[in-house]
Amino acid sequence: MGMGSDMYRQQILDHYKNPRNHGALEDPTFSHVGENPSCGDTIQIDVQLADDGETIEYVSFSGDGCAISQASASMLTQQLPGMTLDELSEMDTDDVVDMLGVDISPMRIKCAVLAEKVVQDGAKIHEGELDLDETTTEE
Numbered sequence: 001m002g003m004g005s006d007m008y009r010q011q012i013l014d015h016y017k018n019p020r021n022h023g024a025l026e027d028p029t030f031s032h033v034g035e036n037p038s039c040g041d042t043i044q045i046d047v048q049l050a051d052d053g054e055t056i057e058y059v060s061f062s063g064d065g066c067a068i069s070q071a072s073a074s075m076l077t078q079q080l081p082g083m084t085l086d087e088l089s090e091m092d093t094d095d096v097v098d099m100l101g102v103d104i105s106p107m108r109i110k111c112a113v114l115a116e117k118v119v120q121d122g123a124k125i126h127e128g129e130l131d132l133d134e135t136t137t138e139e
């Protein structure tokens with residue numbers, strides 16, 4: 001494990017201990033909640049879109065879970081503003097792993113992608129493409 005990897009691990013711990021954009025938005029365009037059923041950890045994501053109805057303006061999250069799931073949610077709240085809903089829909093697991101910057105074991109992939117799946121499903125529900133109460137990371 002090189003220095004670079006250590007730096008990313010520190011960054012994950014920092015996001016876990018000092019989550020960015022934690023809490024609820026006052027007037028979200030949509031919010032959605034999801035759970036990793038293997039552990040019961042949950043994440044709720046609130047998204048406010050810009051006036052064009054396409055561009056993500058603000059994102060916040062709340063929830064309980066392991067360091068990777070919570071850090072991933074915290075990092076996403078910083079990464080998503082400025083992206084369009086189309087760009088969001090194209091994000092995949094590799095993008096989340098790249099964002100985290102460390103190797104994620106297959107066991108922890110569900111932790112890493114929980115927030116991404118929640119916000120993607122929330123966007124699809126908002127756009128009328130999906131009818132779902134709660135997201136789970138069960139495939």
Ligand code: FES
Binds near residue numbers: 065066067069110111
């Ligand atoms: Fe529950 Fe990671 S152990 S999301």
